[in-house]
Amino acid sequence: MNTLKSFASDNVSGVHPRILQAMAKANDGPAKPYGQDGATARADELLRRHFGPDIDPYFVFLGTAANVLSLSSMIRPHQAVLCADCAHIAVDECGAPERFTGAKLLTVPSRDGKVAPGDFRRFLRDIGNEHHSQPAALSITQCTEYGSLYSPDEIRALADFAHEHRMFLHMDGARLANACAALDLPLAALTAECGVDALSFGGTKNGLMFGEAVIFFEPRLAAHFRFERKQAMQLYSKMRFIAAQFSALLEDDLWLANARHANRMAALLGELVQDLPGLSITRPVQTNHVFARLPRAALTRLEADWHFYVWRDEDPAKDPEVRWMTAFDTREEDVRAFAAAVRSSLDI
Ligand SMILES: Cc1ncc(COP(=O)(O)O)c(C=O)c1O
Known part of the structure; x- marks a missing residue:
């Protein structure tokens, strides 16, 4: 028995027994690799049920990979991602977003982790100026790194601001489940229905052994995703073992x-x-x-x-x-x- 007495993080937790059972059940002989299997189709279907019929979902191993790959689908190296200065992408990913997207992160101070459209206005004056990285995506974390919450109206305002200035809205939802539980809202109410373009949907912090989902609400953004996921070494050949975990997480709530x-x-x-x-x-x-x-x-x-x-x-x-x-x-x-x-x- 592990005796570590820890309140450090939700990733010091173990794996939920129903997730382990689902993995054991998926372990029943051969299945097609790289997500061509029935378990992945089932998990995709459940994600569509929760997030909307038109999403384009993909599984990866890590939250950092989900963030980096969803952002890299939306931006080019001369562009920039706007975010809070405490955002996981800005401080806890060892520069992976910059390294793999080539783009710059432009940060602003937050209030308990939260940002609002007005915080980013100063970057708008650089749009069109070739000497400056061009704002192309805005990234928020729900719930935030400080455990605070955006209301649906606040997310919608950020999405409207982003879209008005030809940016995409990315959500780091490593703990989206905790946000939905706190606000008593379904998963789509804080994402699809608020204008989020791409989501990193966390599993590991909520009971999985490993696995996160990248969800595009605007499928054209995913045009290169499969290829970039492979290049980024996140295309798991035995995908059914991530998918089975997500199905168990999404079934029966x-x-x-x-x-x-x-x-x-x-x-x-x-x-x-x-x-x-x-x-x-x-x-x-x-x-x-x-x-x-x-x-x-x-x-x-x-x-x-x-x-x-x-x-x-x-x-x-x-x-x-x-x-x-x-x-x-x-x-x-x-x-x-x-x-x-x-x-x-x-x-x-
Ligand atoms: C807000 C947030 N996003 C993303 C991640 C990335 O998770 P991973 O450690 O799986 O890369 C974490 C992990 O702590 C996190 O807290």
């Missing part, structure tokens, strides 16, 4: 149950620690993230037994900020034990 549970556990953690003297919750707890500041001495005590991330600090004069994250398999007793450990680290 396992995706939603998992995300709801993760969100509930974060809400509980937030409630248990919010009034502790010396600790402050720094961002609204809306999904499966809890951000807090606590004195460095308390942090050091807590880190002796528990694993979590100390966030990049913009203000070293303040107490350090930490991120605590829950997942589909976080147990209530672990949340309570962790909250008690936080309490004793503060010497209460």
Whole structure:
């Protein structure tokens, strides 16, 4: 039994038993490779049921690959992707988007991870000027890297802004399930119905062993995708094992149950620690993230037994900020034990 006591991320979680069962079931002898099999057709059909009949879906291994490949379908090397300065594509992908698309990322400060059309207006003056990378896509993360949420109206406003200026709207939906669970909305209501052009739809953080889907809502954008996916080494020959996982996630709304549970556990953690003297919750707890500041001495005590991330600090004069994250398999007793450990680290 793994005894790591961690609130570091939703990818420290294991694999949901129903996903493992689905993989075992898919392991029943030979099947056509590279996505030509029945399991992939079934998963595509389920994605169409959730996201709309006209989507063009593709499976890849990694969230980073989903982001890079969906963006590279929409932009050329002399162009730019506009995004928040805390976007995963800007800070946590080791420059992969720049390397593989050749395009520049133009970032703006966010509010708890969120951006709005007005943040990007200053880049519009460079359109048509050959000395500047040309804005061609806008990328947002839902839920954001800080666990905050865009409403459908906010996404629509960003899509309208992008389209008005001949850009595409990309959504990094590594945790789209958590956003839907929090807003009580179906997957299409935050994507297809809001004008999103391409989506990286996360699976790994919501109970899969591996696998993400790239979904194009405007199929003409996918004209080169299959070839670029192969070049990027993301065309899995035994595709049925990714597809079977997605089918299990989408059937019977396992995706939603998992995300709801993760969100509930974060809400509980937030409630248990919010009034502790010396600790402050720094961002609204809306999904499966809890951000807090606590004195460095308390942090050091807590880190002796528990694993979590100390966030990049913009203000070293303040107490350090930490991120605590829950997942589909976080147990209530672990949340309570962790909250008690936080309490004793503060010497209460
Ligand atoms: C918002 C967001 N997007 C994309 C990813 C990429 O995931 P991967 O580690 O599978 O490349 C992550 C992973 O932490 C993430 O948090």
